[in-house]
Amino acid sequence: MPELRVGERCFTVPPASNLLDVLNGAGCAVPYSCRAGSCHACLVRCLDGLPDDARPESLSAAQREQGWRLACQCSVTGDLQLALFDPLQDGLPATVAGLDWFGDILRLRLRPGRALRYQAGQHLVLWCAEVARPYSLASMPADDELLEFHLDCARPGAFSDRARHLHLGAELRLGELRGGALHYDPDWQARPLWLLAAGTGLAPLWGILREALRQGHQGEIRVMHVAHTRAGHYLAEALEAMAGVKVELVLAEQLDDALAGLKLASRQTMALLCGAPSTVERFARRLFIAGVPRNQVLADVFAEHA
Structure with a gap:
């Protein structure tokens, strides 16, 4: 059976297993949302070996050349050595600049460590410590470089539980900026x-x-x-x-x-x-x-x- 190495961990998995499922089943805690190759929350980096990728077009040629793959779209067909997305190394720092509550809905505004070029309707993966979730941008590029997100915290959840304890000046990390289906032409x-x-x-x-x-x-x-x-x-x-x-x-x-x-x-x-x-x-x-x-x-x- 194929062997997976993640840091110091090594384990075998059944052939043709979904990469996201086996990583999370082994306790590697890879975040995900859409499972359709759109949100990019489940990025992993292949250091040795490559999985079978159902949607190679979801990543740029440069990302693929660097070994990045979307775990949700990959099947394990051979031995792999992987590195998980590290928000401290691979993410962009951002500080909390605004917290406004509308009942259980949090309007979160972040100031990124550098200005981002984006279009209204795109989304970003937000990392709060080791927990990540993709959120759509509610801001537009003219909004004084602040990024705005609307978080529904009505139900318990790994990310929303942490969001309730955010404070001004707290640091989050930003994953990859992605364009969804929504935009203005x-x-x-x-x-x-x-x-x-x-x-x-x-x-x-x-x-x-x-x-x-x-x-x-x-x-x-x-x-x-x-x-x-x-x-x-x-x-x-x-x-x-x-x-x-x-x-x-x-x-x-x-x-x-x-x-x-x-x-x-x-x-x-x-x-x-x-x-x-x-x-x-x-x-x-x-x-x-x-x-x-x-x-x-x-x-x-x-x-x-x-």
């Missing part, structure tokens, strides 16, 4: 723009909305935010203060009726969706029925564990 300026979010799925759409307005978007802008309670509409006041933006704050039990009210005025409509998988699927199904072409629906799905 200046070519959309005359098109209707629908932004549909559930919970903290609003985070990337908040950045994209403000970027669209900054760029002088001319078409209709419609925002639908779904939450389980009124308090869950944590950006309600800020959204409703935006001129020219139609805002619908919907409770989860009212979602079917709200979706039935989505009437398409133009087949040029662009729709951006974000939230838990089940809600995003409901959004997408209704948009298809309403007549929005599939290639004009962009979606990011949030993992449901904290």
Whole structure:
């Protein structure tokens, strides 16, 4: 059977085993979220040997040349010597510059050790000590170099438990910056723009909305935010203060009726969706029925564990 070496540890695994599963099963604590090769939380570095990679295109040629692989997409076919992502060595330091609570939702603002070039809607892996989780950026590049994230801390979780104890000046580490499916294209300026979010799925759409307005978007802008309670509409006041933006704050039990009210005025409509998988699927199904072409629906799905 193939042999894996991680630091001083050595163990054998069944052939064709998923690399992420065997590493975590052996207690190596490799973080992950999407398991689809998108979030890049599960980066590992191959020092000797290479696994079978199902999605080599998920990493740049330079990263692959350095031996980096996404564990979730790899199968073990031979002996491997690995190094896990080390946030102290491989991550970018960032200090906590803002902590604002909206019920159980934390608006976290970080000042990175160096300025990052990014677009609204991208995401980063945040490391708090040895615990990591990918989060979408709620900021846009014009936000004074501060990076903003919205963390749902309602349920216990390895990362959210630590987030509750953060303080101004605390240091986190940033993993790789990634582009998800969500973004704003200046070519959309005359098109209707629908932004549909559930919970903290609003985070990337908040950045994209403000970027669209900054760029002088001319078409209709419609925002639908779904939450389980009124308090869950944590950006309600800020959204409703935006001129020219139609805002619908919907409770989860009212979602079917709200979706039935989505009437398409133009087949040029662009729709951006974000939230838990089940809600995003409901959004997408209704948009298809309403007549929005599939290639004009962009979606990011949030993992449901904290």
